[in-house]
Amino acid sequence: MTAAMAENAIFSFTCLGISVTMQCPLRCRHCITRSGPEITRQMSEDEALHYIRSARHAVDHIGFTGGEPLLDQARLLRLIEAAKAERYVVSVMTSGHWGARPDHAKEIIGRMKAAGLDMLGVSLDRYHLDFIDVSRCCNIAEAADEHGIPLAVRVIAEPGDDFAEQVKALLAHTKASVHSHFPVRLGRAETLAAAAFRHSMTPPADSCETVTALDIEPGGKVYACCGPGPYMHGGNPLALGNALEEDLFAIIQKALANPFMKVINTRGPKGLLDDLHAHGHARIVPLRAYYTDTCQLCLDICNNPQAVAVLREIYADPETQRTQNAMQFAKMVGEFLEIRRFRQDTGDRHAS
Numbered sequence: 001m002t003a004a005m006a007e008n009a010i011f012s013f014t015c016l017g018i019s020v021t022m023q024c025p026l027r028c029r030h031c032i033t034r035s036g037p038e039i040t041r042q043m044s045e046d047e048a049l050h051y052i053r054s055a056r057h058a059v060d061h062i063g064f065t066g067g068e069p070l071l072d073q074a075r076l077l078r079l080i081e082a083a084k085a086e087r088y089v090v091s092v093m094t095s096g097h098w099g100a101r102p103d104h105a106k107e108i109i110g111r112m113k114a115a116g117l118d119m120l121g122v123s124l125d126r127y128h129l130d131f132i133d134v135s136r137c138c139n140i141a142e143a144a145d146e147h148g149i150p151l152a153v154r155v156i157a158e159p160g161d162d163f164a165e166q167v168k169a170l171l172a173h174t175k176a177s178v179h180s181h182f183p184v185r186l187g188r189a190e191t192l193a194a195a196a197f198r199h200s201m202t203p204p205a206d207s208c209e210t211v212t213a214l215d216i217e218p219g220g221k222v223y224a225c226c227g228p229g230p231y232m233h234g235g236n237p238l239a240l241g242n243a244l245e246e247d248l249f250a251i252i253q254k255a256l257a258n259p260f261m262k263v264i265n266t267r268g269p270k271g272l273l274d275d276l277h278a279h280g281h282a283r284i285v286p287l288r289a290y291y292t293d294t295c296q297l298c299l300d301i302c303n304n305p306q307a308v309a310v311l312r313e314i315y316a317d318p319e320t321q322r323t324q325n326a327m328q329f330a331k332m333v334g335e336f337l338e339i340r341r342f343r344q345d346t347g348d349r350h351a352s
């Protein structure tokens with residue numbers, strides 16, 4: 001790493017998620033955003049187009065999400081077209097409620113592909129099964145394969161639940177990838193039984209990948225991560241601004257130097273806590289008796305104005321900034337090498 005690189009902000013974002021609607025035909029018990037059929041809050045098409053245009057030179061990937069972005073398919077197709085015209089990588093995250101019939105699933109994915117869709121994500125958990133069955137995801141996976149659209153299936157599973165393995169077996173004949181996560185105790189998930197969550201008596205030490213996936217909700221609020229944004233109070237450094245009041249490009253550019261995001265991405269929210277401890281401020285953030293997820297610790301610290309003020313002072317030190325950038329750079333190099341190794345491994349396997 002050169003000295004110049006260490007001096008500069010090298011944080012980068014994986015995606016800008018645009019939550020085009022908070023409405024959803026399902027009403028899952030674990031939904032962080034509390035989406036449901038009765039929720040009417042949504043983004044106008046003009047508002048979404050404004051964000052697509054303003055973010056162009058700040059991010060490469062736009063993901064349409066919600067709620068359920070496919071509730072208004074005609075509008076979604078126009079937005080995909082607009083994003084593709086601006087040369088973004090374009091993805092959509094959906095509940096897959098529209099995949100009941102194989103021919104229908106194929107037709108809808110075909111239309112999205114023609115508009116410019118590059119990747120599709122479907123969420124499927126036991127909670128979704130209160131409303132839809134697994135065959136929809138299967139139909140969508142087969143249709144995605146037919147159209148050559150990569151599909152990632154996101155499963156939220158409780159500790160000890162093998163549902164993700166069942167989904168993998170169900171989709172083994174397709175190219176879909178399946179990714180499993182634990183529930184986060186926010187929104188409607190707060191009403192789930194305690195057994196639905198992991199329990200850690202000490203602050204969780206996981207780093208957070210989601211902090212590189214920006215999210216913008218109807219009304220213009222921009223958050224560093226998708227999902228927990230609405231639980232970030234005023235002054236939370238992960239609440240990045242309002243894109244109806246300030247230029248989205250400027251908001252994202254500013255976030256490139258956000259030290260909180262760098263620490264959370266490399267050392268997790270526990271890194272923030274460790275920095276408070278190392279500077280003699282251990283008592284500012286009271287510890288919980290136990291933690292169910294990393295977001296709890298993150299919100300406890302970043303919603304605490306005193307903790308944020310102290311950390312801002314600590315992170316104003318240029319040497320600390322250089323160390324943060326070096327850690328970020330090392331993480332990026334590690335990820336790059338891992339991808340290269342994976343490609344070599346799979347390449348070798350295909351060659352043999």
Ligand code: SF4
Nearest residue numbers: 024026028031035095
């Ligand atoms: S978890 Fe997803 S599919 Fe379920 S209600 Fe929330 S937005 Fe809809």
Ligand code: SF4
Nearest residue numbers: 208211225228295298
């Ligand atoms: S740990 Fe923090 S940054 Fe990461 S998803 Fe949770 S709230 Fe967002």
